[in-house]
Amino acid sequence: MTQRRDAGTTWSGNHRYRATEVLLPGDVDELAEVVASARTLRVQATRHTFNDVADSDASLVSLERLPTRVEMVGDRVRVEGLVTFAQLAPVLEAEGRALHNLGSLPHISIVGATATGTHGSGVRNGNLSSALRAVEIMDADGRTHRIDHTHEWFGAAALSLGALGVVTAVELQTEPTYEVTQQAYTGVAWEDIVGDIEGVFGGSRSVSVFTTWGDPEHDLVWAKSDDGAPSWVEEIGGRAVGDDIHLGRIRTVDNTTPRGTPGPWHTRLPHFRADALPSDGDEIQSEYFVPLASAREALAAVRALASTFDDQLLVTELRTVAADELWLSPAYQRDVMVIHFTWRNDTDGVLAVLPAIEQALAPFDARPHWGKAFTMPGERILSTLPRSGDFLAVAREIDPRGVFRNDYLRRTLGL
Incomplete structure (x- = not known):
């Protein structure tokens, strides 16, 4: 029998779902009955979003009671x-x-x-x-x-x-x-980071840079290598961090993955351990994707605004993602630099600073992370995605009644 529960909030509590309930079918047949009888329906997963992408003005459905299976x-x-x-x-x-x-x-x-x-x-x-x-x-x-x-x-x-x-x-x-060895380093100068972006971010299998924009001495380069310790960071001035690690103003309390020793990929590639509360928890996140080729200029544009959003910022993380062919992907057909903001959990304060950041990144055809906080109008986002029209055509063909549409999709995609 399909069960029900309250819709609750997103992971950090920044968004309370408007949906009246979450339906919890116990198997695929019950799921099919729920879906076929719905006027409108969205899916609630693990709720690690920071906007209304998975919200509805009626019901949500969750797969949490469905049987799970993993098969090679x-x-x-x-x-x-x-x-x-x-x-x-x-x-x-x-x-x-x-x-x-x-x-x-x-x-x-x-x-x-x-x-x-x-x-x-x-x-x-x-x-x-x-x-x-x-x-x-x-x-x-x-x-x-x-x-x-x-x-x-x-x-x-x-x-x-x-x-x-x-x-x-x-x-x-x-x-x-494969095995990965990771280490975090302070002491790398900002100009050495932005002066050789592909060298720094390509130095290891996975590289992140954490910054609060105004204190370069405490910027953090976190490198994860599958070919031994990432000692290359020391060659550009990096000093390995000890047991205590501070990601800007984020409170990390024994929740990060092991550094300095090799281990299986899944125990090193994430920043945070699976058995601990990740990140700060009490936060809002935003994220913008710009072409890797324009990263230096885009970062300079954001850095010029840093004083205007400092009161809201916990930390910025810079990452890179390789291009793909997925029609709505922020990395569609271009390698990207990702400018990620972890904000204090203050919705009004965050929404007040985002438009200026988005305007500064507009010349670089920035795309937002779909599941995080942003204020960019949908038409601007879609103009950066050449296959967005094809996506809309598929969505209308497979769901002609609009069962899976919501305010978010109407606002961002025009569905």
Whole structure:
């Protein structure tokens, strides 16, 4: 029997869902009944979003009670239900397999993260959605479609914002397992970072730079290498951080992954341990993607505004993501620099500073992270995505009644 619960809030509590309830079917048949009878419906996953992308003015549905299954199919893994990266990774490791990358925290669901284009870092690493090779989507009539990488709609289905239906399973490309050694360093001059962006961010498999924009001595370069310790950072002035690590003004209390020693990929690529509260928790996040080729100029434009948003800022993290062919991806057909802001949990204060940042980044055709706080008008975002019109056509064809649409999709995509 389908159960019900209150919709609650997003992970950090910055957004309370307007939805009247969350429906919790116990199997795929119950899910099909819920979907086919709904006037409007959105999917709630692990709630690590900072806007209303997954909200509704009626009901939400969650897969949390559906059976989960992880199955190796050759060099791919099929994941069914609401499985997180933290749950999947040890299963892959036991099979001698791995994913190409992970996000900062492994607590997020695979279906939710891939639907919004969530990512890790690395100039040669695509976002988490780029590992998808097939997606199983239940449409508004309760029928399930398997859309693989050869299908003409795959570019829409692999990163769909929930606009096509309920993603019930995905298949991800895996690779042989590998070890990673990570270390965090202070003391690298800002000019050495922005003066050789591809050298710094390409120095290891995954590289992040943390900054508060006004105190370069405490900027942090966090490098994660699969070919031994990332000692290259010391060659540009870096000094390894000890046991205590401070990500700007974020309170980290024994929650980061081990540094200085090699370990399996899934225990080193995330910043935060799967068994601990990630990041600060009491926060709002925003994130903008600009072409890697324009990164130096884009960072200078943001740095010029830093004093205007300092009161709201906990930390900025800079990362890179390789280009992909997913139609709504912030990295669609271009390698990108990601400018990520972790803000104090003050919605009014954050929304007040975002327009100036977005205006400064407008000359670089910046795209926002779909699941985080932004104020950019939808037409501006869509103008940077050449296949956005194709996506809208697919969404209207697969969901002609508009069951899976909400205020967010109307505002950002015009659906």
